[in-house]
Amino acid sequence: MKVSFFSIMAILMCLLLATLTTVAQGQGTRVGFYGTTCPSVESIVRTAVQSAVRADPTLAAGLLRIFFHDCFVHGCDGSVLLDGPSSEKTAIPNLSLRGFEVIDAAKSQLETTCPGVVSCADISALAARDAVVAVGATSWQVPLGRRDGLVSQASDTANLPAFNDPISVQISKFADKGLNTQDLVTLVGGHTIGTAGCATFSYRLYNFNGTNQPDPDINPAFLPQLRALCPNGGDGTVRVGLDTGSVNRFDTSYFTNLRNGRGVLESDSKLWSDPTTRPIVQRFLGLSGLLGLRFNVEFGRSMVKMGNIELKTGSQGEIRRVCTATN
Template sequence: MLAMGEMVAFVASLAIFSLLISFDGGNALSLDYYTETCPKVEEAVTAAVKKATANDRTVPAALLRMHFHDCFIRGCDGSVLLKSVGNNTAEKDGPPNISLHAFYVIDNAKKAIESMCPGVVSCADIVALAARDAVVISGGPTWEVPKGRLDGRVSKAIDTRLLPSPAFNFSQLQQSFSQRGLSTEDLVALSGGHTLGFAHCSSFINRVNNFDSTHNVDPTLNPSFAASLRKTCPAHNKVKNAGATLDSTTATFDNAYYKLLTQGKGLFSSDQALLTNPKTKNLVDKFATSREAFDEAFVKSMIKMSSLTGGQEVRLDCKVVR
């Protein structure tokens, strides 16, 4: 949602984007897509998410980020689930996705669903449903997920360079989202996904060490917050998995992200970038003030993003092309 974890900085031109990515809006989605063919699909996904979360509180953040990273490449087609084969390095092994985890949750849900409804439910739909359940189980809003996505056959690590980076400025973020048919409000609302999760030092160390030729630390950062980040992530940090939570209530879906952002305590450059444009700053202020407004906007934007489609099949195993 949203850097949603570690991503490499890369600005893709529209020409390159057009070559690497295509969204096929042809897959018709509907709320009752599986009503006749697999009526208990949502129950199976919810059960898998709840079971995994009971054992690992980082699962919801992982599933939400997984869905975002899936949809932003070729649409929501489950390509992020495919494993590398032969000479092809898949998306999940691309630099921005190395820290993605909880793939087993999708596999477990798929196994349960296949036992009930063989060859009917796509892995892409399971990811979309799991992301919704991740939000709900964390105390966030619920929504009806349109279903009927198909799974894609192509997954290339090189394409992950097109994911929005935590180092992006506003114009780079705006271009990245608009190329996917997402608005400025979608950008701000989906950035609220940073209410869940953890980021490694590499995603924000640029703000607290050698920021620019004039400042060692980003002057827009709250001084005490910057000092804590510098302590956690010194210039030559060698501590594996060192980092910081994305907001103060890392396992709870709420609007704390926006409140902290208005206090100079946003973690990424891309977070701070939302305050550099009058329209997005107004939305940040609105969501910081009203949890209800944030929830409503987030649901609307999640449905919009998750409706980007582009697959061709229903996989029997989410890790391999059928």
């Protein structure tokens, strides 16, 4: 069957119009999304975050973790920000999340400046970037245009990465979200500013895998320090830095600690002991003999990639008036 030149042109015009319509409806995120509707959005969020982190540097890790836990459940749609008797906030992995008040403060100011325009999901994405920059990370451009989700259920958090996941499970969980093994190592590197409760790793110190012995991956010289912080049968809520000696500074010493057997979480220490992920850690440390990776640069790239998980854009979801409740 012959197809005329005019038929081909008509088809191409239809495809072009469909593409333009998709762009006009805001499908996908892009840098400068609020350029005309709320040009001060980034400065407002940055000011709120910088003020909070200056007063309490540990909030940097909190804001980063909020965004991570949001994106891994229903995508980056602000669902973890919602209150409710069975919302994501009430799930065990999220009980220790901190920094919600910073996002709420930024949202309140934005609703005064440009009401009904900026989503809570986008505020969270910006806050995560600005938080780590405030403690030493290199900045990156954050594509915006997310819409806020309408559903938040504690039961949906079951597949969040866990402190005792083996590398194969970690890789699978990240792959399910479109993230590769390098993204995994890079994003977990955010633990350079994180802390963990003793309850999440004390089993490694006294009775690993029912052996009544410590985890052999722990450097014997590091063990007494951890045991002093987390006595056997002690308070499981006590927080311990995941990057010993550099807990409030965004740097590569976290990876150095992994190499030296000073990883606190089991899931972290496996990044070095497992042959699948060790080469990536080595590249961040410049130890592989291959072209090294710049952690700061790769972290920004992986954050952008994670920030596009299961997006709600265009007419999906809503723009919440407050971040803790749907409209």
